[in-house]
Amino acid sequence: MILVFGGTTEGKQVASFLDEACIPYYYSTKTKVSFKGKGIPINGALTKHELEQFCIANNIKCIVNASHPFAEILHDTVASIENDIPIIRFEREFTARVKHKLVTYTNSYEESLCEFNKRQYKSILALSGVQTITRLKSYWENNKSWFRILDRDVSRSIAKKANYPSSQLLFGYPQNVEEEINLYKELKPDIIFTKESGVNGKLDQKISAALKTHIPIVILKKPLVSNRYLCINSIEELNQTIIAYIE
Structure with missing residues (x-):
């Protein structure tokens, strides 16, 4: 077996x-x-x-x-x-890391939070999944935020347990770069946060949309x-x- x-x-x-x-x-x-x-x-x-x-x-x-x-x-x-x-x-599959002034890679959640505070970002769109809500709690408790999570009961339960506002939850995934761009333009966050989740995690789309809308993106490196x-x-x-x- x-x-x-x-x-x-x-x-x-x-x-x-x-x-x-x-x-x-x-x-x-x-x-x-x-x-x-x-x-x-x-x-x-x-x-x-x-x-x-x-x-x-x-x-x-x-x-x-x-x-x-x-x-x-x-x-x-x-x-x-x-x-x-x-x-x-x-x-x-993981593609090569992008070198651009709007793209920052971090080694930990703590380093990511330091980056948010150092740059004085006042709003965040987190595309990093429901499990990261608690890891970024010290930031979203004091700043405007949106978290995109899977549209399922277990994800809602995790968000609720963390006392995250349900009105600031987004569900599902965009199907292409244009849909991602439209979301970024609608919300106008100071920063995008995501994980280095590879091709299947549509990381390339997230980076491309961030660059086209001129919004900085912080990417947590894969462990x-x-x-x-x-x-x-x-x-x-x-x-x-x-x-x-x-x-």
């Missing part, structure tokens, strides 16, 4: 590959999601010990971590297990993962690797 951590476009790609290859697998997500693959869906966060025991009990031959780039706790938990099994990080991972970003390489592990 293979254990896949998904809930992302990359997770679905891995599941589709395993389905076609007739390789049995578990598909693990933090929250319950609609899953139509042939694997066995499971959900809920696992501790290091729980993950180790799950791998032993279910004869896991390989773990494929295809979760979101910013799922740092999961990345660290998987890398920390003491089971002697291969661990693969199936990554999305590094443990060197215990074998990092792969193509299905072809994943195929060769997994076949070698399970034969």
